[in-house]
Amino acid sequence: MNRLSIILPAKNEGPALKNLLPRLRQAQPGAEIIVVDDGSTDDTRDICAAAGVTCLSSPYSMGNGAAIKRGARAASGDVLVFMDGDGQHDPADIARLLEKFAQGYDMVVGARDWGSQAGVGRGVANTIYNWLATRMTGQVVEDLTSGYRAVRADRFREFLHLLPNGFSYPTTSTMAFFRSAYPVAYLPIKAAQRVGKSHIKPLKDGIRFLLIIFKIATLYSPLKLFVPASMVFFLLGCANYLRTFLAYGRLTNGSALLWSASVIIFLIGLVSEQITALTYRKSD
Incomplete structure (x- = not known):
């Protein structure tokens, strides 16, 4: 017992x-x-x-x-x-x-x-x-x-x-x-x-x-948080690009920054996922 x-x-x-x-x-x-x-x-x-x-x-x-x-x-x-x-x-x-x-x-x-x-x-x-x-x-x-x-x-x-x-x-x-x-x-x-x-x-x-x-x-699972956040920034960048293209016929820095943030957030999530996997690995 x-x-x-x-x-x-x-x-x-x-x-x-x-x-x-x-x-x-x-x-x-x-x-x-x-x-x-x-x-x-x-x-x-x-x-x-x-x-x-x-x-x-x-x-x-x-x-x-x-x-x-x-x-x-x-x-x-x-x-x-x-x-x-x-x-x-x-x-x-x-x-x-x-x-x-x-x-x-x-x-x-x-x-x-x-x-x-x-x-x-x-x-x-x-x-x-x-x-x-x-x-x-x-x-x-x-x-x-x-x-x-x-x-x-x-x-x-x-x-x-x-x-x-x-x-x-x-x-x-x-x-x-x-x-x-x-x-x-x-x-x-x-x-x-x-x-x-x-x-x-x-x-x-x-x-x-x-x-x-x-x-x-x-x-x-960090990616379950970071991937949706990355997608939000990517879509915001697309929406901003559509607005500025229709209004001014060009790509603005705002859209580029939002897309860059989307990529950075995704990469942070990817690295975090690997760190999390190592955290739970049992030591010998």
Whole structure:
């Protein structure tokens, strides 16, 4: 039977952990539980000690993704379950994730419904991410950014070098699994309101979330993003040429620049495709 490790990144989540850890131990008494303390200044370490769970502490905050990577390296289980330490995720859902996982999947993601999204803005952004990821992969992606997931440990560790130190590790790991043809499944869950204040900063993380859209494409197949963009510039160049030819009877610099941009964008996509293929090549 596979050994289970449950990893919770936490930064000043003491009040939530005080309630969550006993429930987690009751739901999965045989599991290894690891709380990765991302530079907390509260009583996180004392709460973990009282609950009898492992606490890996960082001297300063390195980011949610960095905590995930540290926990994945330290875990001894064959199956890893990642969940937030802020009380949003129900420990009872772990059994459901593992039941689905046992059907032959390498990753099972807890998919939140609209009512479980942290605000309308986050819900709209996640809907856009899910749609784009579905278009890129050809598979239905129900929740690209959910942090509640069960994964096969050896598969997940293949991609640790790709994971960012920030908040977008779910996006990166999901697209990496799809790219490597590791089966991924989604399981509907309900997420509660977090305990305490969110660590996400709207302006800074809003810009970062926009960059996730480009990461989705470049992690899976860059040409699927760059070829359409190249075609748009090419058609704009043709349209501009038609307009200037009918009006002035000549080719203008604007059309030449648009066509040049089309070629450059396509070549960038071609190079990116080769770099992506090398990124996923296993080392000896």
